[in-house]
Amino acid sequence: MAPRRTRASAAAELQVESGQQVSSPPPEPAAKRQPLKKAPAKVKNETKVEVSKKPLPTRKRKAPAPKEESPVFGDELPHNLGSLPTPDTDDVDEAKEASPPKKARRVAKAKQIADVKPEIKDEATSADVKTDGKPKKKATKAKSHKLTPGETPYPDYAHPTSEECYEVERILAKKHGKVTAPKSIPMPSLEVTGCGEVPSVLDALIRTRLSAATTGKNSSNAFKGLVKTFGTLKEGVGKGSVDWNKVRLASQTDVFEAIKSGGLANNKSKDIKAILDMVYEENQARYAALKKEKETKTEADGPAGSENEPAQEKNTEIQRVESGVLSLDHLHLLSNEDAFARMVQFPGIGPKTASCVLLFCLQRPSFAVDTHVFRLCQYLGWVPKETQKGQPPVNRETTFAHCEARVPDDLKYPLHQLLIKHGKECPRCRAATSTSSERWEEGCPIEHLVSRYGAKKGEVSPAGKAAPKTKRAAATKKGKGKKKVDSDSEEAESSDLSDVEGDDDYE
CATH class of the missing domain: 1.10.340.30 (Hypothetical protein; domain 2)
Known part of the structure; x- marks a missing residue:
């Protein structure tokens, strides 16, 4: 009776005929194999071999190409900001007008702040008094002590008589x-x-x-x-x-x-x-x-x-x-x-x-x-x-x-x-x-x-005992603090x- 022919025995026969080892794993089906690109040949003197620029198929996302800064030509500013201000005028209004809308708002705000600063500086300068050629701060504005002559802040307190x-x-x-x-x-x-x-x-x-x-x-x-x-x-x-x-x-x-x-x-x-x-x-x-x-x-x-x-x-x-x-x-x-x-x-x-x-x-x-x-x-x-x-x-x-x-x-x-x-x-x-x-x-x-x-002056608490000394006074007594006037x-x-x-x- 002839031996039963199985898929495994058929595959083994084919490998023997093609010269492959029987112990080798079966190759993957051709339909599922990905085409591989040949690696560039190595040269002893390390001369570069041109490689095809065609990208390899991959599931990974392509890395974004690095942005190149536009060179400045003449008086042109990068990023479409307009022209450079001329050194003799320091006028940057034209450059600001050419800014994108979002950047224009920031520039306008910066200009507003810059416009305020000179005013503050001038105001401070006008308040200075020059003494011996050097600016000196003017004396502070006169203060108000909120005192009403002839009126006491404690009208209900009847002392001293x-x-x-x-x-x-x-x-x-x-x-x-x-x-x-x-x-x-x-x-x-x-x-x-x-x-x-x-x-x-x-x-x-x-x-x-x-x-x-x-x-x-x-x-x-x-x-x-x-x-x-x-x-x-x-x-x-x-x-x-x-x-x-x-x-x-x-x-x-x-x-x-x-x-x-x-x-x-x-x-x-x-x-x-x-x-x-x-x-x-x-x-x-x-x-x-x-x-x-x-x-x-x-x-x-x-x-x-x-x-x-x-x-x-x-x-x-x-x-x-x-x-x-x-x-x-x-x-x-x-x-x-x-x-x-x-x-x-x-x-x-x-x-x-x-x-x-x-x-x-x-x-x-x-x-x-x-x-x-x-x-x-x-x-x-x-x-x-x-x-x-x-x-x-x-x-x-x-x-x-x-x-x-x-x-x-x-x-x-x-x-x-x-x-x-x-x-x-x-x-x-x-x-x-x-x-x-x-x-x-x-x-x-x-x-x-x-x-x-204060206790150091002999003050007595309502309970009839000497008023408690403060921590500072206690530290002074122990010699741990500086000599201090009584706490009161x-x-x-x-x-x-x-x-x-x-x-x-x-x-």
């Missing part, structure tokens, strides 16, 4: 000596700056500005520097004081060098220069108005306060301007409120400085509040410890406004002086003292009237600081 004020004045006068306001203003000292105790209002204002945030010794050294550099007036109301018009005409650098021993010389020199420029402009305006009033013989044409000014003083004011002497003495003609409002418009002049000039130079009742007065007003309970909703927080500015309305006028001068003296000398009311201080046991004459803030103190200032330090707080 007149009785409380008279009691404190009586006790402190017994301890430190009786204080009364002088009947006349002394001639200006060239050794001590002071806080405005001079006849000239302008002189008083700048002296008080020099006294801010520094010791009396430093401010006096700064004033001596101005005297040495610019000289003094030999006649007139400002006789014996600095020639402020020479200071105005000098550079800020010269003013800085003259007062650099006084501290904060950079800020103070800028403020002094700006104040003197403002006073000069004001003097010129008043001069023109007084001349017009004199010609028309109509008081309505005169400057502010001229209705209260005698004819002789008007002539003196005119002569002073013609002589090149700067002056603010016309503030004598204004009310307390108007004079105060005018002074706080000057750069670097806060409520405290303006109040000092009112008190010491213009001889008006005003309760100036420095750091010592502020601290004692808090201890005495003359300002609220906690304010009601909608009321401003308690600070030196609000303390001034509140006490200005409540302290009797006849006590404003003596209480100001006595509180400063007591705040500097009392072993318990000074800023840098505590229950562990060496002189604490000496006591305080107003101990029964004060309630000091509003600032760590030396008791030797000038009476009017700190108007820089309002800048």
Whole structure:
């Protein structure tokens, strides 16, 4: 019987006839085989053999051909942006007009921004004041302290009463000596700056500005520097004081060098220069108005306060301007409120400085509040410890406004002086003292009237226990922190600081 013929045996017979090994796998059907391209022959000297550019069939997507940048010919820009701007005109308007719509919007926006920048630059330049050939920023615009003279920010707080004020004045006068306001203003000292105790209002204002945030010794050294550099007036109301018009005409650098021993010389020199420029402009305006009033013989044409000014003083004011002497003495003609409002418009002049000039130079009742007065007003309970909703927080500015309305006028001068003296000398009311201080046991004459803030000052909590110390105070006790004034103190200032330090707080 013949063996059965299968497909596998038939295929094996065919492979034997064609010379293939029987063990080789059967070839794929011809219909399914992909045509292969012959590989280029390798040459020993690695000469290139041209290959057909016809792409091989593949299922992969063709990679996009790389974009070639169009070369720039002549003045033509790439990407159809138009022509290059000519160097002599820097005009790019034609190039922008040729931009595609989307790019044109971006270019238009960029042009709009570019058009605004020069205006801002010009505006800033116009606000600059050239000093010694170098541009200098003009003083900042006068600030508003939002104080209404005669009105307290805490109308529901009934302290201090007149009785409380008279009691404190009586006790402190017994301890430190009786204080009364002088009947006349002394001639200006060239050794001590002071806080405005001079006849000239302008002189008083700048002296008080020099006294801010520094010791009396430093401010006096700064004033001596101005005297040495610019000289003094030999006649007139400002006789014996600095020639402020020479200071105005000098550079800020010269003013800085003259007062650099006084501290904060950079800020103070800028403020002094700006104040003197403002006073000069004001003097010129008043001069023109007084001349017009004199010609028309109509008081309505005169400057502010001229209705209260005698004819002789008007002539003196005119002569002073013609002589090149700067002056603010016309503030004598204004009310307390108007004079105060005018002074706080000057750069670097806060409520405290303006109040000092009112008190010491213009001889008006005003309760100036420095750091010592502020601290004692808090201890005495003359300002609220906690304010009601909608009321401003308690600070030196609000303390001034509140006490200005409540302290009797006849006590404003003596209480100001006595509180400063007591705040500097009392072993318990000074800023840098505590229950562990060496002189604490000496006591305080107003101990029964004060309630000091902070555990270091002996404050007791409502529960009857000592108030908890702050983390900073604890760190100091352990020697891990720097020596710090008691946590209740509003600032760590030396008791030797000038009476009017700190108007820089309002800048």
